[in-house]
Amino acid sequence: MTTRSTAFRHGATLLLVLLGGTVGAILFAAWDHYVWDSGPEFLVVIYQAITGHALAAGQYPWVAWIAHAAVGTFLAAVFIYGQAYRFLPGPMWLRGMLYAGIFG
Secondary structure, three states: OOHHHHHHHHHHHHHHHHHHHHHHHHHHHHHHHHHHHHOOHHHHHHHHHHHOHHHHOOOOHHHHHHHHHHHHHHHHHHHHHOOHHHHOOOOHHHHHHHHHHHHO
């Protein structure tokens, strides 16, 4: 495999990881909206404790969305380049999106 094709594969994988992280952030925002607006109070309290979202709640909820997307994208990239992607079936780009969706 040439250096150019290897660089292209890594670049394409990272691009898809970012795309997966973005999709994960959108899904997280939808879930977040549900919990804050119509979720039962005990679920909101548990959710705040798990995500630390209470720090960014209220006036700046988008800060938490960006943080979750960034952390998810970073963890997905670490898992992919740490060879952990071998545990999921399918091509590498699909695994990248799956990991980004899981961690985003």
